[in-house]
Amino acid sequence: MIRATRILRRDMLSGGEIIDRVVLDHGDRHRRRVAMRGIGGLGFLLDLPEPAVLEDGDALVLEDGRLVWVEAAAERLLEIRAPNDRALKRLIWHIGNRHIPAEIGADAVWIADDHVLAAMVRGLGGTATQVERPFQPEGGAYAGGHDHAHPHPHAAG
Structure with a gap:
């Protein structure tokens, strides 16, 4: 081969x-x-x-x-938005606190589709909309080399 x-x-x-x-x-x-x-x-x-x-x-x-x-590949994700920049930063903190892969954009965050996290986001005043798109999550602090390296061993994904 x-x-x-x-x-x-x-x-x-x-x-x-x-x-x-x-x-x-x-x-x-x-x-x-x-x-x-x-x-x-x-x-x-x-x-x-x-x-x-x-x-x-x-x-x-x-x-x-x-x-x-x-x-x-396109994947089923949650697109998370908030009414303002401070609220989005707060949502990002809560998502990061759960150690799940996240792709952070200028005015939205994308994570794997999860109904529990969607409820959390909505409870904190954000929106969580199901979308299908390629997923390019952040690599994390210990990823090395380039922007989207592999997650550390205990990360979900």
Whole structure:
């Protein structure tokens, strides 16, 4: 089985033969070694030297130099909003206190769909709307390397 042994980050892509693509959710983009199958049917072994986060738009480099495009799958999430900036910061604090992956935007936060957390957000004056979109949560203080690294071991996700 052909192996993918490194990641070519989306900002470094400048050509190359993209022969297939994989569509992966947040959890499946945190990998080191796993058998994968592209949308077009290509089977390959992801075999990286250390665990890494595959970002939307990255490419996996196969041993023969060909590329497999990485696409973030749409996931069922809660989009959390608040009436003002201070209220949103307060909601972010409560979400962070539960150690769950969260993607923080300028005026919204996205987390995995969870009815208990949705009720908490609404109880604190925010809105929690179900949406489907790719999930790019923060990596956390100990993630290292780049913006969206793997969560530390006790994080849910």
